[in-house]
Amino acid sequence: MTNRIKEFRVKLGLTQEELAKKVNVRRETIVFLEKNKYNPSLRLAFDLAQILNVSVEELFSFEDEK
Amino acid sequence: MKRIVLMGVIILMVVATVYLWISNSGLSEGEGPFLGIIALILVFAGFLLIRRIKSWKAGEPQEDELTKKMMVRTAALSYYISLYLWVFLLYIQDRVTFDKDRLIGIGIVGMAVIFALSWLFYHFRGVPND
Known part of the structure:
Protein backbone atom coordinates (compact mmCIF):
# COMPACT_ATOMS: atom_id res chain seq x y z
CA MET A 1 0.00 0.00 0.00
CA THR A 2 1.33 3.44 -0.91
CA ASN A 3 0.07 6.84 0.10
CA ARG A 4 0.25 10.52 -0.84
CA ILE A 5 0.12 11.91 2.69
CA LYS A 6 3.30 13.96 2.32
CA GLU A 7 2.11 15.49 -0.96
CA PHE A 8 -1.25 16.64 0.45
CA ARG A 9 0.27 17.70 3.78
CA VAL A 10 2.79 19.95 2.05
CA LYS A 11 0.01 21.35 -0.17
CA LEU A 12 -1.88 22.44 2.94
CA GLY A 13 1.31 23.83 4.49
CA LEU A 14 1.12 21.52 7.50
CA LEU A 19 -0.79 16.86 11.24
CA ALA A 20 0.05 14.41 14.03
CA LYS A 21 -1.70 16.63 16.58
CA LYS A 22 -4.78 17.00 14.38
CA VAL A 23 -5.23 13.23 14.07
CA ASN A 24 -4.07 12.54 17.64
CA VAL A 25 -1.02 10.38 16.92
CA ARG A 26 2.70 10.77 17.53
CA ARG A 27 4.83 12.61 14.96
CA ASN A 36 5.30 3.61 3.72
CA LYS A 37 6.64 1.72 6.73
CA TYR A 38 3.23 1.44 8.33
CA ASN A 39 -0.34 0.90 7.14
CA PRO A 40 -2.81 2.88 9.24
CA SER A 41 -6.03 1.62 10.77
CA LEU A 42 -9.25 2.47 8.94
CA ARG A 43 -10.04 5.06 11.61
CA LEU A 44 -6.70 6.84 11.14
CA SER A 55 -10.92 11.04 -0.20
CA VAL A 56 -9.38 7.88 1.22
CA GLU A 57 -9.05 6.54 -2.35
CA GLU A 58 -7.02 9.58 -3.36
CA LEU A 59 -4.82 9.31 -0.31
CA PHE A 60 -4.10 5.59 -0.38
CA SER A 61 -3.58 3.22 -3.26
CA PHE A 62 -3.31 -0.51 -3.05
CA GLU A 63 -1.30 -2.73 -5.36
CA ASP A 64 -1.70 -6.47 -5.06
CA GLU A 65 1.66 -8.03 -4.13
CA LYS A 66 1.42 -11.27 -6.13
CA MET B 1 2.21 10.47 32.95
CA LYS B 2 1.43 7.33 34.95
CA ARG B 3 3.46 5.20 32.54
CA ILE B 4 6.41 7.61 32.66
CA VAL B 5 6.50 7.35 36.45
CA LEU B 6 6.14 3.57 36.27
CA MET B 7 9.03 3.28 33.81
CA GLY B 8 11.18 5.57 35.95
CA VAL B 9 10.42 3.50 39.05
CA ILE B 10 11.33 0.25 37.25
CA ILE B 11 14.65 1.72 36.04
CA LEU B 12 15.44 2.93 39.55
CA MET B 13 14.58 -0.49 40.98
CA VAL B 14 16.94 -2.21 38.53
CA VAL B 15 19.72 0.27 39.33
CA ALA B 16 19.14 -0.25 43.09
CA THR B 17 19.16 -4.04 42.68
CA VAL B 18 22.43 -3.97 40.72
CA TYR B 19 23.94 -1.64 43.32
CA LEU B 20 22.91 -3.95 46.18
CA TRP B 21 24.20 -6.97 44.27
CA ILE B 22 27.63 -5.40 43.70
CA SER B 23 27.95 -3.85 47.15
CA ASN B 24 26.96 -7.08 48.94
CA SER B 25 28.82 -9.74 47.03
CA GLY B 26 31.12 -7.80 44.69
CA LEU B 27 31.82 -8.76 41.12
CA SER B 28 33.11 -12.29 40.71
CA GLU B 29 34.92 -13.62 37.68
CA GLY B 30 32.96 -13.48 34.45
CA GLU B 31 30.30 -11.11 35.78
CA GLY B 32 31.80 -8.01 34.13
CA PRO B 33 30.24 -8.58 30.69
CA PHE B 34 26.98 -9.44 32.44
CA LEU B 35 27.03 -6.04 34.12
CA GLY B 36 27.81 -4.40 30.79
CA ILE B 37 24.75 -5.96 29.20
CA ILE B 38 22.57 -4.79 32.11
CA ALA B 39 24.00 -1.29 31.63
CA LEU B 40 23.13 -1.44 27.91
CA ILE B 41 19.55 -2.48 28.75
CA LEU B 42 19.31 0.41 31.20
CA VAL B 43 20.53 2.81 28.50
CA PHE B 44 17.84 1.44 26.17
CA ALA B 45 15.16 1.83 28.86
CA GLY B 46 16.41 5.36 29.54
CA PHE B 47 16.14 6.14 25.83
CA LEU B 48 12.51 4.94 25.79
CA LEU B 49 11.78 6.97 28.92
CA ILE B 50 13.23 10.15 27.35
CA ARG B 51 11.10 9.57 24.22
CA ARG B 52 7.99 9.32 26.37
CA ILE B 53 8.87 12.46 28.32
CA LYS B 54 9.48 14.37 25.05
CA SER B 55 6.09 13.24 23.70
CA TRP B 56 4.40 14.22 26.93
CA LYS B 57 6.02 17.68 26.84
CA ALA B 58 5.09 18.14 23.17
CA GLY B 59 1.46 17.34 23.98
CA GLU B 60 1.50 14.19 21.83
CA PRO B 61 -0.07 10.96 22.99
CA GLN B 62 2.61 8.76 24.57
CA GLU B 63 1.05 5.75 22.90
CA ASP B 64 -0.83 5.51 19.64
CA GLU B 65 -1.81 2.74 17.25
CA LEU B 66 1.72 2.47 15.81
CA THR B 67 3.50 2.18 19.16
CA LYS B 68 0.91 -0.35 20.36
CA LYS B 69 1.25 -2.44 17.21
CA MET B 70 5.03 -2.25 17.41
CA MET B 71 4.97 -3.42 21.02
CA VAL B 72 2.68 -6.36 20.18
CA ARG B 73 4.93 -7.41 17.28
CA THR B 74 8.05 -6.95 19.41
CA ALA B 75 6.60 -9.02 22.24
CA ALA B 76 5.58 -11.81 19.86
CA LEU B 77 8.95 -11.95 18.10
CA SER B 78 11.01 -11.72 21.28
CA TYR B 79 8.91 -14.45 22.95
CA TYR B 80 9.50 -16.74 20.00
CA ILE B 81 13.28 -16.12 19.96
CA SER B 82 13.47 -16.39 23.78
CA LEU B 83 12.13 -19.95 23.58
CA TYR B 84 15.18 -20.85 21.52
CA LEU B 85 17.42 -19.07 24.02
CA TRP B 86 16.06 -21.21 26.90
CA VAL B 87 16.34 -24.41 24.86
CA PHE B 88 19.94 -23.47 24.09
CA LEU B 89 20.68 -22.73 27.75
CA LEU B 90 19.18 -26.07 28.80
CA TYR B 91 21.28 -27.77 26.14
CA ILE B 92 24.57 -26.23 27.31
CA GLN B 93 23.67 -26.70 30.98
CA ASP B 94 24.48 -30.41 30.66
CA ARG B 95 27.75 -29.75 28.85
CA VAL B 96 29.22 -26.77 30.70
CA THR B 97 29.47 -26.42 34.46
CA PHE B 98 26.98 -23.70 35.26
CA ASP B 99 25.72 -22.30 38.49
CA LYS B 100 21.89 -22.45 38.41
CA ASP B 101 21.54 -18.80 39.55
CA ARG B 102 23.86 -17.66 36.81
CA LEU B 103 21.94 -19.68 34.22
CA ILE B 104 18.66 -18.03 35.23
CA GLY B 105 20.41 -14.63 35.25
CA ILE B 106 21.75 -15.17 31.74
CA GLY B 107 18.27 -16.26 30.61
CA ILE B 108 16.56 -13.16 32.02
CA VAL B 109 19.18 -10.73 30.73
CA GLY B 110 19.13 -12.56 27.38
CA MET B 111 15.37 -12.12 27.15
CA ALA B 112 15.73 -8.39 27.83
CA VAL B 113 18.42 -8.12 25.13
CA ILE B 114 16.24 -10.03 22.66
CA PHE B 115 13.31 -7.72 23.42
CA ALA B 116 15.46 -4.61 22.85
CA LEU B 117 16.84 -6.01 19.58
CA SER B 118 13.35 -7.00 18.37
CA TRP B 119 12.10 -3.49 19.12
CA LEU B 120 15.00 -1.99 17.17
CA PHE B 121 14.28 -4.40 14.29
CA TYR B 122 10.66 -3.25 13.98
CA HIS B 123 11.62 0.36 14.58
CA PHE B 124 13.95 0.39 11.58
CA ARG B 125 11.96 -1.99 9.38
CA GLY B 126 8.54 -0.61 10.22
CA VAL B 127 5.30 -2.60 10.34
CA PRO B 128 4.05 -2.23 6.77
CA ASN B 129 1.66 -5.16 6.34
CA ASP B 130 -0.61 -7.32 8.42
Whole structure:
Protein backbone atom coordinates (compact mmCIF):
# COMPACT_ATOMS: atom_id res chain seq x y z
CA MET A 1 0.00 0.00 0.00
CA THR A 2 1.33 3.44 -0.91
CA ASN A 3 0.07 6.84 0.10
CA ARG A 4 0.25 10.52 -0.84
CA ILE A 5 0.12 11.91 2.69
CA LYS A 6 3.30 13.96 2.32
CA GLU A 7 2.11 15.49 -0.96
CA PHE A 8 -1.25 16.64 0.45
CA ARG A 9 0.27 17.70 3.78
CA VAL A 10 2.79 19.95 2.05
CA LYS A 11 0.01 21.35 -0.17
CA LEU A 12 -1.88 22.44 2.94
CA GLY A 13 1.31 23.83 4.49
CA LEU A 14 1.12 21.52 7.50
CA THR A 15 4.16 20.19 9.34
CA GLN A 16 4.34 16.54 10.40
CA GLU A 17 3.88 17.65 13.99
CA GLU A 18 0.77 19.70 13.20
CA LEU A 19 -0.79 16.86 11.24
CA ALA A 20 0.05 14.41 14.03
CA LYS A 21 -1.70 16.63 16.58
CA LYS A 22 -4.78 17.00 14.38
CA VAL A 23 -5.23 13.23 14.07
CA ASN A 24 -4.07 12.54 17.64
CA VAL A 25 -1.02 10.38 16.92
CA ARG A 26 2.70 10.77 17.53
CA ARG A 27 4.83 12.61 14.96
CA GLU A 28 6.75 9.37 14.50
CA THR A 29 3.59 7.71 13.19
CA ILE A 30 3.30 10.34 10.45
CA VAL A 31 6.98 9.76 9.59
CA PHE A 32 6.39 6.00 9.32
CA LEU A 33 3.26 6.54 7.21
CA GLU A 34 5.01 8.87 4.80
CA LYS A 35 7.86 6.38 4.38
CA ASN A 36 5.30 3.61 3.72
CA LYS A 37 6.64 1.72 6.73
CA TYR A 38 3.23 1.44 8.33
CA ASN A 39 -0.34 0.90 7.14
CA PRO A 40 -2.81 2.88 9.24
CA SER A 41 -6.03 1.62 10.77
CA LEU A 42 -9.25 2.47 8.94
CA ARG A 43 -10.04 5.06 11.61
CA LEU A 44 -6.70 6.84 11.14
CA ALA A 45 -6.97 6.61 7.33
CA PHE A 46 -10.37 8.34 7.42
CA ASP A 47 -9.13 10.95 9.92
CA LEU A 48 -6.14 11.73 7.70
CA ALA A 49 -8.33 11.99 4.60
CA GLN A 50 -10.69 14.34 6.42
CA ILE A 51 -7.92 16.62 7.69
CA LEU A 52 -6.18 16.67 4.29
CA ASN A 53 -9.50 17.37 2.48
CA VAL A 54 -9.24 14.41 0.13
CA SER A 55 -10.92 11.04 -0.20
CA VAL A 56 -9.38 7.88 1.22
CA GLU A 57 -9.05 6.54 -2.35
CA GLU A 58 -7.02 9.58 -3.36
CA LEU A 59 -4.82 9.31 -0.31
CA PHE A 60 -4.10 5.59 -0.38
CA SER A 61 -3.58 3.22 -3.26
CA PHE A 62 -3.31 -0.51 -3.05
CA GLU A 63 -1.30 -2.73 -5.36
CA ASP A 64 -1.70 -6.47 -5.06
CA GLU A 65 1.66 -8.03 -4.13
CA LYS A 66 1.42 -11.27 -6.13
CA MET B 1 2.21 10.47 32.95
CA LYS B 2 1.43 7.33 34.95
CA ARG B 3 3.46 5.20 32.54
CA ILE B 4 6.41 7.61 32.66
CA VAL B 5 6.50 7.35 36.45
CA LEU B 6 6.14 3.57 36.27
CA MET B 7 9.03 3.28 33.81
CA GLY B 8 11.18 5.57 35.95
CA VAL B 9 10.42 3.50 39.05
CA ILE B 10 11.33 0.25 37.25
CA ILE B 11 14.65 1.72 36.04
CA LEU B 12 15.44 2.93 39.55
CA MET B 13 14.58 -0.49 40.98
CA VAL B 14 16.94 -2.21 38.53
CA VAL B 15 19.72 0.27 39.33
CA ALA B 16 19.14 -0.25 43.09
CA THR B 17 19.16 -4.04 42.68
CA VAL B 18 22.43 -3.97 40.72
CA TYR B 19 23.94 -1.64 43.32
CA LEU B 20 22.91 -3.95 46.18
CA TRP B 21 24.20 -6.97 44.27
CA ILE B 22 27.63 -5.40 43.70
CA SER B 23 27.95 -3.85 47.15
CA ASN B 24 26.96 -7.08 48.94
CA SER B 25 28.82 -9.74 47.03
CA GLY B 26 31.12 -7.80 44.69
CA LEU B 27 31.82 -8.76 41.12
CA SER B 28 33.11 -12.29 40.71
CA GLU B 29 34.92 -13.62 37.68
CA GLY B 30 32.96 -13.48 34.45
CA GLU B 31 30.30 -11.11 35.78
CA GLY B 32 31.80 -8.01 34.13
CA PRO B 33 30.24 -8.58 30.69
CA PHE B 34 26.98 -9.44 32.44
CA LEU B 35 27.03 -6.04 34.12
CA GLY B 36 27.81 -4.40 30.79
CA ILE B 37 24.75 -5.96 29.20
CA ILE B 38 22.57 -4.79 32.11
CA ALA B 39 24.00 -1.29 31.63
CA LEU B 40 23.13 -1.44 27.91
CA ILE B 41 19.55 -2.48 28.75
CA LEU B 42 19.31 0.41 31.20
CA VAL B 43 20.53 2.81 28.50
CA PHE B 44 17.84 1.44 26.17
CA ALA B 45 15.16 1.83 28.86
CA GLY B 46 16.41 5.36 29.54
CA PHE B 47 16.14 6.14 25.83
CA LEU B 48 12.51 4.94 25.79
CA LEU B 49 11.78 6.97 28.92
CA ILE B 50 13.23 10.15 27.35
CA ARG B 51 11.10 9.57 24.22
CA ARG B 52 7.99 9.32 26.37
CA ILE B 53 8.87 12.46 28.32
CA LYS B 54 9.48 14.37 25.05
CA SER B 55 6.09 13.24 23.70
CA TRP B 56 4.40 14.22 26.93
CA LYS B 57 6.02 17.68 26.84
CA ALA B 58 5.09 18.14 23.17
CA GLY B 59 1.46 17.34 23.98
CA GLU B 60 1.50 14.19 21.83
CA PRO B 61 -0.07 10.96 22.99
CA GLN B 62 2.61 8.76 24.57
CA GLU B 63 1.05 5.75 22.90
CA ASP B 64 -0.83 5.51 19.64
CA GLU B 65 -1.81 2.74 17.25
CA LEU B 66 1.72 2.47 15.81
CA THR B 67 3.50 2.18 19.16
CA LYS B 68 0.91 -0.35 20.36
CA LYS B 69 1.25 -2.44 17.21
CA MET B 70 5.03 -2.25 17.41
CA MET B 71 4.97 -3.42 21.02
CA VAL B 72 2.68 -6.36 20.18
CA ARG B 73 4.93 -7.41 17.28
CA THR B 74 8.05 -6.95 19.41
CA ALA B 75 6.60 -9.02 22.24
CA ALA B 76 5.58 -11.81 19.86
CA LEU B 77 8.95 -11.95 18.10
CA SER B 78 11.01 -11.72 21.28
CA TYR B 79 8.91 -14.45 22.95
CA TYR B 80 9.50 -16.74 20.00
CA ILE B 81 13.28 -16.12 19.96
CA SER B 82 13.47 -16.39 23.78
CA LEU B 83 12.13 -19.95 23.58
CA TYR B 84 15.18 -20.85 21.52
CA LEU B 85 17.42 -19.07 24.02
CA TRP B 86 16.06 -21.21 26.90
CA VAL B 87 16.34 -24.41 24.86
CA PHE B 88 19.94 -23.47 24.09
CA LEU B 89 20.68 -22.73 27.75
CA LEU B 90 19.18 -26.07 28.80
CA TYR B 91 21.28 -27.77 26.14
CA ILE B 92 24.57 -26.23 27.31
CA GLN B 93 23.67 -26.70 30.98
CA ASP B 94 24.48 -30.41 30.66
CA ARG B 95 27.75 -29.75 28.85
CA VAL B 96 29.22 -26.77 30.70
CA THR B 97 29.47 -26.42 34.46
CA PHE B 98 26.98 -23.70 35.26
CA ASP B 99 25.72 -22.30 38.49
CA LYS B 100 21.89 -22.45 38.41
CA ASP B 101 21.54 -18.80 39.55
CA ARG B 102 23.86 -17.66 36.81
CA LEU B 103 21.94 -19.68 34.22
CA ILE B 104 18.66 -18.03 35.23
CA GLY B 105 20.41 -14.63 35.25
CA ILE B 106 21.75 -15.17 31.74
CA GLY B 107 18.27 -16.26 30.61
CA ILE B 108 16.56 -13.16 32.02
CA VAL B 109 19.18 -10.73 30.73
CA GLY B 110 19.13 -12.56 27.38
CA MET B 111 15.37 -12.12 27.15
CA ALA B 112 15.73 -8.39 27.83
CA VAL B 113 18.42 -8.12 25.13
CA ILE B 114 16.24 -10.03 22.66
CA PHE B 115 13.31 -7.72 23.42
CA ALA B 116 15.46 -4.61 22.85
CA LEU B 117 16.84 -6.01 19.58
CA SER B 118 13.35 -7.00 18.37
CA TRP B 119 12.10 -3.49 19.12
CA LEU B 120 15.00 -1.99 17.17
CA PHE B 121 14.28 -4.40 14.29
CA TYR B 122 10.66 -3.25 13.98
CA HIS B 123 11.62 0.36 14.58
CA PHE B 124 13.95 0.39 11.58
CA ARG B 125 11.96 -1.99 9.38
CA GLY B 126 8.54 -0.61 10.22
CA VAL B 127 5.30 -2.60 10.34
CA PRO B 128 4.05 -2.23 6.77
CA ASN B 129 1.66 -5.16 6.34
CA ASP B 130 -0.61 -7.32 8.42
